[in-house]
Amino acid sequence: MILILKSKMAFVLFSLFSISLTTNASEIIWPNNAKLAVNLSYDDALNSQLDNAIPVLNKYNIHGSFFLTLSNSTVQTRLEEWRQIAKDGHELGNHTIFHPCRKNEEGRSWVPEHRNLDTTSNQAIWEEVRMANAILFSIDGKTKRTYTPPCGDIVTDNGNYVEALQDDFVAIKWQNKYGKIYDKVYMPHGVSGQQLIEYVKGQQAKGGAVTFIFHGIGGDHLSVSTEAHRQLVAYLASHKEQYWTDSYINIMSYVAEFNKK
Ligand SMILES: [Zn+2]
Numbered sequence: 001m002i003l004i005l006k007s008k009m010a011f012v013l014f015s016l017f018s019i020s021l022t023t024n025a026s027e028i029i030w031p032n033n034a035k036l037a038v039n040l041s042y043d044d045a046l047n048s049q050l051d052n053a054i055p056v057l058n059k060y061n062i063h064g065s066f067f068l069t070l071s072n073s074t075v076q077t078r079l080e081e082w083r084q085i086a087k088d089g090h091e092l093g094n095h096t097i098f099h100p101c102r103k104n105e106e107g108r109s110w111v112p113e114h115r116n117l118d119t120t121s122n123q124a125i126w127e128e129v130r131m132a133n134a135i136l137f138s139i140d141g142k143t144k145r146t147y148t149p150p151c152g153d154i155v156t157d158n159g160n161y162v163e164a165l166q167d168d169f170v171a172i173k174w175q176n177k178y179g180k181i182y183d184k185v186y187m188p189h190g191v192s193g194q195q196l197i198e199y200v201k202g203q204q205a206k207g208g209a210v211t212f213i214f215h216g217i218g219g220d221h222l223s224v225s226t227e228a229h230r231q232l233v234a235y236l237a238s239h240k241e242q243y244w245t246d247s248y249i250n251i252m253s254y255v256a257e258f259n260k261k
Contacts (some may be wrong), residue, residue: 012136036207036210037243037254040245041214047219048223051081053217057233065093067094086142100116102116122161145168152185156168171256191228243255
C-alpha cells in the first residue's frame with residue numbers, strides 16, 4: 001500500500017513537473033517565432049576570445065556575451081578592444097574581480113586560499129561583485145548588467161550569496177528569477193563543431209533558452225577549437241528562423257518584459 005501511494009505520489013509530482021516545464025516553454029514567444037533562444041557566452045576575459053571568437057561573431061553578425069574577470073591582465077592590456085566590442089553590440093558581463101570559487105569542491109586545488117569562496121563572507125563577495133559593476137560601468141557606460149558566478153558556485157561561508165544580488169542584475173546564470181527553462185547552461189570544451197550543433201538541435205524541441213559558456217577559443221584553458229566554434233556560429237547564423245541568438249542580457253531582458261504582459 002505504502003509502495004502504491006509512493007508511486008502515485010511520484011506520478012503526480014512527475015506530472016506536475018512535466019506540465020510546469022511545458023507551460024513555461026510554450027508560454028514565451030520569441031522574436032520572429034524562433035523555437036529556441038541561444039546565448040553564446042565567453043568567461044574570464046581571455047586573449048583567445050578577442051583573437052579568435054570576436055572576428056567570427058562579427059563576420060556572422062551575431063552578438064555574444066563576455067563575462068570579464070576584471071583582474072585578468074587583458075582588461076588592462078586590451079582595454080580599448082573590450083570597450084570597442086561593447087560599442088559593437090556585444091555584452092560585457094560581470095564575472096567578479098578576482099574569480100573566487102569553492103576550494104573544498106573536487107578538482108579545485110588551483111583555487112588560491114585568499115580567493116576561496118568557502119572561507120569568504122557574503123558581505124565580502126557582495127562588495128566585490130558590486131565593485132565589478134562599477135568598473136564595468138567605467139568601461140562601457142552601461143548601468144544594466146548580468147552576472148555569471150565564477151565556477152557556478154553560489155554558496156559562501158554564510159550560505160547562498162546570489163539571492164541578495166537579484167535586484168542588482170537583469171539575470172544571474174543558474175539562479176535567474178524567470179524559471180528553469182531559461183537557465184540551461186552548457187559548458188563545452190574539446191568538442192567538435194558537429195557536437196556543438198547537435199546540442200543546439202537537441203535543445204530546440206524543448207524550447208526556452210540555452211547558454212553556451214565558452215572559455216578559450218583556439219587557445220587558453222577549457223578551449224574549443226576556432227573551427228568548431230566557427231561552425232556553430234555559422235550554423236546559428238544560417239538558421240535564424242529557428243534560433244534567436246543574442247546576448248544574455250538581451251534575451252533575459254526580453255523574458256522580463258514578456259513576463260510583465
Ligand atoms: Zn570563470
